[in-house]
Amino acid sequence: MLDAVRGGATLQGARDGALANLMERDRRLAYELAAGVLRRRAQLDGMLELATADPRLHDVLRLGAYQLRALARVPAYAAVSTSVELAREMAGEGGARYVNRALRSLARETGGGSQEAELTHPKWLVDRWRRHFGDADATKLLAWNDTRPAVTLQPAGWGIEQLTVRFQAVGFGVREAPYGAGLQLLVSPGSRLPPPAQLPGFAEGGFVVQDPAHALVCRFAAIPPGTVVYDACAAPGGKAVALERGGARVMAGDARRERVGRLVETARRAGVAIRVAVADLLAAPFRSETLAAVLVDAPCSATGTMARHPDARWRVTPRTIARAAQRQRALLAAAAALVRSGGLLVYATCSLEPEENGDMVTDFLARHPEFARVPPPAGDAVPAALLTPDGDFQSLPQRHGTDGAYAARLARVR
Numbered sequence: 001m002l003d004a005v006r007g008g009a010t011l012q013g014a015r016d017g018a019l020a021n022l023m024e025r026d027r028r029l030a031y032e033l034a035a036g037v038l039r040r041r042a043q044l045d046g047m048l049e050l051a052t053a054d055p056r057l058h059d060v061l062r063l064g065a066y067q068l069r070a071l072a073r074v075p076a077y078a079a080v081s082t083s084v085e086l087a088r089e090m091a092g093e094g095g096a097r098y099v100n101r102a103l104r105s106l107a108r109e110t111g112g113g114s115q116e117a118e119l120t121h122p123k124w125l126v127d128r129w130r131r132h133f134g135d136a137d138a139t140k141l142l143a144w145n146d147t148r149p150a151v152t153l154q155p156a157g158w159g160i161e162q163l164t165v166r167f168q169a170v171g172f173g174v175r176e177a178p179y180g181a182g183l184q185l186l187v188s189p190g191s192r193l194p195p196p197a198q199l200p201g202f203a204e205g206g207f208v209v210q211d212p213a214h215a216l217v218c219r220f221a222a223i224p225p226g227t228v229v230y231d232a233c234a235a236p237g238g239k240a241v242a243l244e245r246g247g248a249r250v251m252a253g254d255a256r257r258e259r260v261g262r263l264v265e266t267a268r269r270a271g272v273a274i275r276v277a278v279a280d281l282l283a284a285p286f287r288s289e290t291l292a293a294v295l296v297d298a299p300c301s302a303t304g305t306m307a308r309h310p311d312a313r314w315r316v317t318p319r320t321i322a323r324a325a326q327r328q329r330a331l332l333a334a335a336a337a338l339v340r341s342g343g344l345l346v347y348a349t350c351s352l353e354p355e356e357n358g359d360m361v362t363d364f365l366a367r368h369p370e371f372a373r374v375p376p377p378a379g380d381a382v383p384a385a386l387l388t389p390d391g392d393f394q395s396l397p398q399r400h401g402t403d404g405a406y407a408a409r410l411a412r413v414r
Helices: 002-006 011-018 024-039 041-047 055-070 076-108 123-133 135-145 160-169 212-221 238-245 257-270 318-336 358-367
Strands: 151-155 173-176 183-186 207-209 228-231 249-254 275-278 291-297 339-349 371-373 393-395 405-412
Touching (some): 002 011, 002 055, 024 041, 024 055, 151 160, 151 212, 212 405, 228 238, 238 249, 291 318, 339 358, 358 371
Parallel strands (some): 249 275
Antiparallel strands (some): 339 405
16 A cells, blocks of 8 residues: 555555455554554654665565554564564565564664654645644644544434434444534544444445535535535535535536546435536536536645545645645636626635635635625524634634635625
8 A cells, every 4th residue: 555655546545456355354454554654654764764774675664663653452573573574575584684673673662752743744844834823733733633533424314313323223432523513433442433335324325424624614605495506526525415415406527537436426325316427617517607606626735634634744745735726726717707696606625725725715806806705694604713804614623623624605796
């Protein structure tokens, strides 16, 4: 998996390709090891003398070090032994001896090594967040990113009460998600949840898995019941399902053909009547000024979801953010052209970066005076804690206990 991620795959994609033939228990451990190494790579590298090691052994050493420092349930002798055997397969006896010495030395050290969260993120990103959020908030954000996020279920075919009863009946602990946005599953220390497809109610379409932040974006969007809304970047489909359940009539499109299949499957399983198409927003899939509402859940740097996607912190660069903002600007302008007079344009990301969020919308409004920010109706309002001074939606992991997400609600006023 680590090789695949280094080659450009996402961790989830690498998992699906590499672990399909393993037993469930082994699959969970392998995923936890890979995710842990990606979260703590800089920290682990600081413990190891990788400059003098055979490059073929770098990931072997990281995996062994992660088990020694972060997985109490794996005995030290087992972590060292399995790493030595893996090194022997990859680099012969010399490699095995090197890994044995390095990990045994690490196992003897006291104090567990530096646990500072900034060592688990790229320095440029830590510095950026400290400038933007301040030291205290940035430290909390880094710590949040190094935890395993809760699994949150959003009602689809079943309501919250039915979900609660069904999950409690088979021994799961549950609690209300932050701001009442879903139902979270509780996991006892040392245990892990099965994959969503193995949870009660999945096959029946009882729920979709979606972080509270993204459910709250749909609440903030407040698309009036009966309104036809075009969800222009819709895959994997969680927001489209939420909007349809809220009474909107959803047309869902996505330019990424490989993701449309998942969008169709999500809608089918949830039992909602969503019309789905492969469609590129930049290619003007509808006539100008004909739609009552458009949602642009724009592809972004995804810096608000790094707890859920530990590989993302090593993918994103300053150039990633700049390129994302450039594409978002084009998507937002293309969507605006489709909205009719009096219609609604909702722009959303799962980024924490101002260039992709508030700054993007402020720049858009300066270029498009026919649009203005409008708050949701009073009965659909989200808590004030989730609103920016401009009235936009913003959830921050370190403050609100959810993924990071942003949304702006814009109306064509002339």
